[in-house]
Amino acid sequence: MKYLFLTIFILLNLSTIANARECKSGHINGDAFIYSDGKKVKVIKGTKIPDPANKIIMIFNKGGWIVKEGQYSGECKNLIPKNLGKISGTKIKGKELVLMLNGRLHKAGGADGHKCGWKFKGAFHQPWYDCLMKDWGIPKRVNVNKELINELVSKGTPRNQIFMSGISCGGIDTLRHKGLHPDDFNATIAFMPNCWDRRPDTPLRKMQIDELKSFKKIDALVFHSPVDGEGDWRSNSIWMKKDLGNIPGIQWIDTPGHTGKDIVVNGKKCGIKDKMKGGWEEAWPEGKEKLTSEKQFIKIDKKLYKEMKKKSAGHQLVSYSCFDYYHPEIIKFIESKI
Secondary structure: OHHHHHHHHHHHHHHHHHHOEEEOOOEEOOOEEEEEOOOOEEEEEOOOOOOHHHEEEEEEEOOOOOOOOOOOOEEOOOHHHHHHHHHOOOEEOOEEEEEEEOOOHHHHOOOOOHHHHHHHOOEOOHHHHHHHHHOOOHHHHHHHHHHHHHHHHHOOOOHHHEEEEEEOHHHHHHHHHHHHOOOOOOOEEEEOOOOOOOOOOOHHHHHHHHHHHHOOOOOEEEEEOOOOOOOOOOOOHHHHHHHHOOOOOEEEEEOOOEEOOEEEEOOEEOOOOOEOOOOOOEEOOOOOOOEOOHHHOEEOOHHHHHHHOOOEOOOOHHHOHHHHHHHHHHHHHHHHHO
């Protein structure tokens, strides 16, 4: 009898792969399950997947203040699908782990700051923040996430086998969702969470950090970098760990800093092309009520700025093959929650 069950299990997994179609070029639009061997990416479009009761689904939310309609979820040949998609097919307690791209985040809408900037002929002052927060899209993502999760549950995947993950603003929104609605899904995996602007003491950062710290518990695995490199004020792991590291339920993994101009993980150079856009301290220019460009912020240590801007940024580390070193940590975390 045990051989019969083994045969059925193998056939079901072969059926899943058979339903996947190779993605040879271009963008992946909409919801999609992702499989990758590091060279070829295979995709199952939509929310229907064979044997859903025996799947562990890790939904991935992209970053950005706003995701516009028609904006792709990923690219076939690189970035998240090619590299993070390698975890798909992993067996955890007799069930198959599958990465899924959330392709409906555009439904959350939101503001990117440009419209408010044009309205006030400048930005980073209180009227600009008030305007931006009226249509801040990150809180609206909760309902979009719920819609996708409920659809997966209706097709047969138990909530306990659904995990939310995301990078940058996607990491913030999934941490927030877990804190607000802990029963919606199992747990969160957040990659380099930050989602604000570069003004020192920006109220956008305070608003989000204060809310996250107000939750009694957030079941999450957080990856972050001391050389994150985004322009967001104090968004690297040094600062973020001070604010989020003591929240009950959060497990924290620090990724490496710079080795020369690159980032090296377990002896492997990452070869990240994106350069540092932040990570140095800046000041508000004296006498200014509002700014018309981020370049108007004053670099406090100009020598450090000139050195840092030539180095690789760790914000998109999860998109590179050197991050494969951490895939077992993701799998171990998920296994501990099932």
